[in-house]
Amino acid sequence: LETRFQHLSLAPAIEVDERITPWFFPVRVPDPGRVIGAARAAGVDCGRWHGTDIVVFPCHQFLGEEHLDRIAAAARQGLAS
Secondary structure, X not given: OHHHHXXXXXXXXXXXXOOOOOOEEEEEOOOHHHHHHHHHHOOOOOEXXXXXXXXXXXXXXXXXXXXXXXXXXXXXXXXXX
């Protein structure tokens, strides 16, 4: 997810390394409402982190490449709308 979001000029709200295994992937976005709306419309679970500009996306061992692509595409759609 980190690489996919970097292509969208978005950075994770945490420093990602091999010692961290987050359950959610937090990303700062300019308009959380639009990104969340686009993600939910695409069937991607997500939420807003305590009223901030951070959107949390799923991040777990059962996500495959197609899931990661879907999450990134939904974020891209939200950024573009």
